Amino acid sequence: MKEQLVAPLRAFGRNDLALAGGKGANLGELITNGFPVPDGFLITTRAYTAIVGSAGLGARITALLTDCGDDGAAIRAAFASAGIPGELRADITRAYAxxxxxxxxxxxxxxAEDLPGAAFAGQQDTYLNVIGEDALLDAVRHCWGSLWTDRAIAYRRRRGVDSGEVRIAVVVQSMVQAETxxxxxxxxxxxxxxxxxxxDASSGLGEAVVSGLVTPDHxxxxxQGRVRERSPGRREVVIRGAEGGGVTHEPGGDAEARPLPGEVLEELARLGASAARHFxxxxxxxxxxxxxxxxxLQxxxxxxxxxxxxxxxxxxxRLGSILxxxxxxRPYPIDMTTWLPHGPAGLMGKVVGSIGIRNVFQDFLTEEDGVVVRLVPPAPHPTLRTFAAPFRIASRARRHDPARWTEDPRFAAFLENTRKLAARDLRTMPWKRLIAVPRESLALVEPxxxxxxxxLPRTGLSLLRLLIVVKALGRGPLFGDLVLGARTRTEDANRxxxxxxxxxxxxxALRDAFAKLEPDRLADLTARDPEFGAFRGAFEEFLAEYGHRETASPILVSPPxxxxxxxxxxxxxxxxxGRPPSPAGADRADQALKRLLAHPLLRTAAMRSRVRRWVEAARAGVAFREDSHFYFTQPLxxxxRSLLEIGRRLRDAGVLATPEDxxxxxxxxxxxxxxxxxxxxxHAETLRAAVRTRSxxxxxxxxxxxxxxxxIFPPGPDDGDALVAGTPGGGGTASGRVKVIRDPAEFGKLSDGDVLVCPYTNPSWTPLFQRAAAVVVDSGGIASHAAIVAREYGLPAVMGAATATTVLQDGQMVTVDGGTGRVTSADAGGS
Incomplete structure (x- = not known):
């Protein structure tokens, strides 16, 4: 049966995609396995291929694909008028009879439809209540032609599907004149x-629901099929089969708004669960x-x-707010097998593992078919080694001072090995040498x-000691400002x-160019324009020193x-x-230290000197935590570069379309x-197929x-009139216009006094805080980068707002209360 151009639907199954198309293969599978599907037959993709040949459409299709246009009107018109060969016509009319x-x-x-990852819903045509042989043959022609609608061509191109490889079958089924x-x-x-x-349900044919013409019962x-929620629909239109063929659109309304009987809902739930299990x-x-x-029906x-x-x-x-x-x-497969397990996340997993705590930064991402599909924060658990951790921590704290960590020979060896590998010319390397470089880069981070x-042990103990002291002296609020005095490489980059x-x-000349031009145009001028020569030299020095820092994530290799x-x-x-610099956080740190040392209990010079040493030790720990990350991203x-060079060579060999693939x-x-x-x-085709499928x-x-x-950030019970709410991250209240910044490419959108709303931050975002009136972040907690920097600049901040970047809109006037973690609407005249 499958060798014929026309065959019963029951002759096909899920493995017959090439012959039956997605819809036909799935329907045949359902029929074969006893599901209540209307009987019918299928006109296979072989019939489509035969028509393309007999009507001389191959050249037109090739021309369309070669020109990369989206206009398939001429091809659709040719299908609509194509003569169907006698044998195929006879097969169709016989099956219809x-x-x-x-x-x-x-x-x-x-x-290429009804597949996992690419439903192609609504891209090709359906014709309902077709009556008579001539009407049937006309509908079949139009179905063939609908493979070349503008929307279908564009959809395939966006999904990376080769239109030249797609074929179309036609399903013909007995019409169900549905009540609902x-x-x-x-x-x-x-x-x-x-x-x-x-x-979702409505009166008449399902086309009204599928096409969005009605508000359906929900x-x-x-x-078990029991109703948890029901929202009645409005049934604005009811589509029914017309007596002579085709359909009619009749006014609907609440008069027909009868809910589906419970036994029908239970039957639908049973059939749906069975189909899900089967597929x-x-x-x-x-x-x-x-x-x-x-x-x-489908x-x-x-x-x-x-x-x-x-x-x-x-x-x-808490872990989720960090992750x-x-x-x-969404990480790429290359992230999952390189920087993510071996870079900062894997590194911190080893650090906490050294004190006997397992499952902190490992296995929090789930992959299906090579694509990350979900994130579930792990549940850390201690081991027997944890009981001995205090002794190991104390021993390390005595022997290793964060203030002198850059003198450690291991650090010097790391820098030297990184410099040597970075100096290699990847473009001239033979393949076998090049393919080893990614592992060598990852190995640099292991020590x-x-x-x-x-x-880190003395870092933690120094911070804890200072916190205890300032709280004992009744100066707890000074703690955050005191540690701001740490001089870090991030601060150096900002300076x-x-x-x-x-x-x-x-x-x-520079002032005028930077005021008028967008960053991408400025990048071009900086690289080429002689008037930018002096600035170019300073800019290149900045990139040489700080260009290894991440733009988006410290644990992914895919972002630039x-x-x-x-x-x-x-x-x-x-x-x-755009304006003179804001006061530095160091000024506030100095003021905080003066206030602490002026405490009445710190009467003697010796006591003040000791407290000053404790503050300096805490600052050294903060600097170590920040600077160690700064240096340890140098292999990134x-x-x-090695991965993109590999991608370039695979592109040149015809395996990949772009190096980034x-x-x-x-x-x-x-x-x-x-x-x-x-x-x-x-082997090359296996790699290409993996890229296509995962993409x-x-x-x-x-x-x-x-x-x-x-x-991760459950809504609180007292959010009241808040537009969004989260964790208080920096005290105070400020009002301003929302500016949503989703990634570094949008940094230039922020203006003075805007409320910065963003999904995440990292050190490269720090300069934005000098211009913002307040900060609202979807992710993160009180110890996150955004919260720390917001407090440094004295900005109200709300962390873990979950949906701020989707709820809040550019230009919207809001008030941010960093003390309560709430963002509310503000009057247009607010400041």
Missing amino acids: ELGGGPVAVRSSAT AGVMFTANPVTGDRGETVI YVLDA GRPQDIEWAYADGHVRL ARPMTALPPPPVRLNRLQR TEYVPW VADLRIDY ALETLAERVRETP TLGEAPETVLGLVKLLA PVLR VFHLRLEELEGIADLPGLAEP ARREELAGVRLIDPHA
Whole structure:
């Protein structure tokens, strides 16, 4: 049967995608396994191929694809008027007669639709209530042509699907004149809860629900089919089959708003659960109810489904506030196999592991088919070694002073080895040498764990000692300002940026250019324009010293570094050049120290000297924590350059479309390439297929969060009239206009006095705090980078606001209360 151009639906199954298309293969699978699906037949993709040949459409299709245009009108018109060869016409009309010759639904079934990661919903056409042979043949022609609608061509291009490889089959089924119809999801598409079934229903044919013409009845059912939630719809329109063929749109209204009977809902839930089990993943199902029976009209995998909801304990939520700040976007396979396990996150896992605590920074990301699908903060647990940790910590604290950590021979060896590897010319390396560089870059970081293990104990004890002292003296609020006096490499970078901004302010030509031009244009002028020569030299010195720092995340290799994104740095310079510098946090630190030393109990010079030493020791610990991260990211650019050079060579060999496609591959997959050129074509196609599949899956999940932010930052009971609320991060209250900054490329959007609203921050964001009136961050907690810097600049800050970047809009006037963690609406005249 499968060798024919036309065959019964029951002759096909899930493995017949190439012949039946996605919809036809799934429907045949359902019929074969006893699901209530209307009977029908399928016109296979072979028929489509035959028509393309007989109508001479191959050249037109090739021309369309070659020109990269989206206009398929001429191809659709050619299909609409194409003559169907006699044998194929006879097969179609015979199958139609055997089906009863009555009303049918004619549905397109392309080979690139109804697949995991690419539903192609609504991209091809469906014709309902088709009556008669001539109408059927006309509908089939139009289904073939709908493969070339502008929307379908554009959708395939966005999904990376080769239009030249796509074929289309046509499903013909007995028409169900539904009393009620709609769509069922076998998992909650909003929350990701796999134990719930969500149903939308309305009177008449389901097309009204699918096309969005009505507000449907909305049901949320539990696993047993019991109603948890019901929202009545409005049934603005009712679509019904017309007597002579086609459909009619009739006025609806509340008069027909009768809920589905409980037994129908239970049957739908049962069928949906069975289909999900059969296909092995949640399903998006179209259904119809008529004459007391439920029928399934279509089933496809649910796309863009959030991860299942999780319940987190307090410690997991605390860890989650850190991890979501470190993972601002979905990691790539190359992240998961390089910098993420071996860089700062893996390093800190080793540090806490040294005191016997396991499962802190490991295994918090879940992958499916090479794509990260969810983040679940781990639940750390102590081991027997934890009981001996106080003794090990005390021993290390005695032997290793953070104030002298840069004198450690291990640090000097790290810098020297990093310098040597960074100096190698990757472009001239033979393949076998190049493919070893990523592992060498990662190996550079391994000794860093030992340095942190040795020097962090005194850091922690020094901070704890100072905290106890200031609280005992009744000066607890001074603690944060006291440790601001630590001189760090991040502070050095910010001062260097301010020096560049001062150069811009003092040079008329630079001042004019930075005031008028966007950062990408400034980057081009800095690199090429002779008038930028002096500034270019200073700028290049900045990048040489600080360009290894991350722009987005310290634990991912896929985002560019500052050195690779000069426009990001120039955006910061543009921002800072707009006005004189703000007072430094060091001034507040000095004032805090004077206030502490003036305490009546610190009467003698010896007591004041001791307290001063304790403050300096705490500051040295803060500097070590910050500066060790600064230096230990130095191998990151080397790792990135090696991976992109590997990607460039794979592109030149025809394996990848762009060098950046290498991020879709795992390190072990790259290391499995013995030599290049010379890669066997089957191996090359395996790599290309992995990139295509993972890229499509990432595209599907582009709008899906790795975890529901409210699982980490649950809404409080007293949020009241707050637009958003979170954890207090910096005291005080300020009002201003919202400016949502989602990534470093948008730094230049911020103006003086704006309320900075962002998903995360890291040290490269620090200069923005000099211009903001307040800060609101989706992620992070009181000890996060954003909270620390906000307190340094005396800004009200709200951390863990979860949905601030989606709820708050640019230009909206808000008031930020850093003491309560609430953001409320402000009058347009607020300040």
